[in-house]
Amino acid sequence: MTDPSTISNHSPTQETIxxxxxEATPESAAKLDAHANVAVSKxxxxxxxxxxxxxxxxxIKPAERGTAHKPxxxxxxxxxxxxxxxxxxxGAGNRLFLLILTPTDGGNSTVAQxxxxxxxxxxxxxxxxxxxxxxxxxxxxLEERIDGGLAVAELEPDYARYLIDEFRKINVRRAKTTPRGxxxxxPRIGAPVRSYSTPPVYDHLNATEEGCENASEDPADLFNLxxxxxxxxxxxxxxxxxxxxxxxxSPPDASHETSRDENRQSxxxxxxxxxxPDEVRSRYIVRLEESAxxxxxxxxxxxxxxxxxxxRALKSEAAIAEVPFALAITARTLEAAAEMVTQxxxxxxxxxxx
Numbered sequence: 001m002t003d004p005s006t007i008s009n010h011s012p013t014q015e016t017i018x019x020x021x022x023e024a025t026p027e028s029a030a031k032l033d034a035h036a037n038v039a040v041s042k043x044x045x046x047x048x049x050x051x052x053x054x055x056x057x058x059x060i061k062p063a064e065r066g067t068a069h070k071p072x073x074x075x076x077x078x079x080x081x082x083x084x085x086x087x088x089x090x091g092a093g094n095r096l097f098l099l100i101l102t103p104t105d106g107g108n109s110t111v112a113q114x115x116x117x118x119x120x121x122x123x124x125x126x127x128x129x130x131x132x133x134x135x136x137x138x139x140x141x142l143e144e145r146i147d148g149g150l151a152v153a154e155l156e157p158d159y160a161r162y163l164i165d166e167f168r169k170i171n172v173r174r175a176k177t178t179p180r181g182x183x184x185x186x187p188r189i190g191a192p193v194r195s196y197s198t199p200p201v202y203d204h205l206n207a208t209e210e211g212c213e214n215a216s217e218d219p220a221d222l223f224n225l226x227x228x229x230x231x232x233x234x235x236x237x238x239x240x241x242x243x244x245x246x247x248x249x250s251p252p253d254a255s256h257e258t259s260r261d262e263n264r265q266s267x268x269x270x271x272x273x274x275x276x277p278d279e280v281r282s283r284y285i286v287r288l289e290e291s292a293x294x295x296x297x298x299x300x301x302x303x304x305x306x307x308x309x310x311x312r313a314l315k316s317e318a319a320i321a322e323v324p325f326a327l328a329i330t331a332r333t334l335e336a337a338a339e340m341v342t343q344x345x346x347x348x349x350x351x352x353x354x
Contacts, residue, residue, distance in 0.1 A: 012041075017032065020035075021054060028055075033048075033052060079103075082160065084100070084157055085098040086098075086160065087151060089287040090231075091230045096116075098111065099112040099114065099189065108130060111127070114164070116164070118287065121171035121176060122182055158194065222325070223328065225303055241267055241271050248260050248263050268330050268331050281314055288307045295307065
């Protein structure tokens with residue numbers, strides 16, 4: 001039976017439930033259990049039950065009254081040696097991590113392949129056992145895919161721990177569970193020793209670095225690189241502007257060409273301001289910085305400098321509609337979405353024989 005003493009004197013809110021879920025202890029589960037049974041608001045009771053279910057999936061159950069419980073063991077010193085590789089970001093904010101965990105007392109390694117997203121947190125986890133001699137060929141095959149668009153580089157173990165921890169915090173903020181097995185893996189990974197307020201790439205690359213002085217500042221050149229060519233907004237994001245955009249796509253006569261170009265630029269600025277608020281702008285800064293870091297580690301210095309140039313522009317005080325990278329990714333998304341619509345209409349015309 002629920003003990004009313006576990007409930008705050010104040011009416012719980014959705015924020016209360018989210019905070020208890022993020023705390024993820026038997027004590028917080030007990031409070032959620034109380035709210036699930038006696039909260040006045042039906043929505044709060046439902047939210048508390050959902051949170052209880054999510055904690056149960058992670059093996060966290062309500063503490064029984066009168067029973068002493070040890071605090072959760074913090075993630076601290078790792079129990080395994082760690083080697084880590086990470087990919088550059090893709091256009092949707094996804095990043096792949098490969099963690100090689102080898103028991104300090106010997107034995108086969110665990111290869112943990114983790115997919116993380118800068119908006120959603122840790123999204124996927126697959127685990128497999130590998131003999132030590134199988135690891136080098138595995139990583140070599142992965143690194144050889146760099147010219148095909150997958151840039152992967154080895155990271156310092158502590159920096160990899162820091163990045164993984166930052167993605168996990170996104171799950172906590174969003175009250176979203178991590179994939180099954182991830183929590184059990186954390187003691188083997190360990191906690192980062194330090195925080196990294198400045199990405200390591202800035203310790204190695206600057207405007208005077210050999211190769212950087214000749215790096216193109218044109219975002220079109222960046223998007224021609226295989227690692228950035230897939231960077232677009234989701235096509236559905238630009239749907240509200242597509243009819244106007246497509247209407248300006250037909251070749252104008254000379255007298256209207258200037259007007260058409262001005263209208264297109266107006267739409268690009270409008271979409272850019274709508275789709276890249278400050279939060280999204282910050283995510284693109286990190287995507288560019290971290291992608292530059294991966295390329296730098298793979299000795300693609302000029303390409304890394306190009307990405308870092310646009311990260312710096314986004315970090316400037318300029319309005320988002322004045323940043324060339326932002327305008328370019330908007331324009332290429334509008335053009336790609338319009339082409340999809342045009343092609344779809346053409347295919348439908350052929351099918352119906354019109």
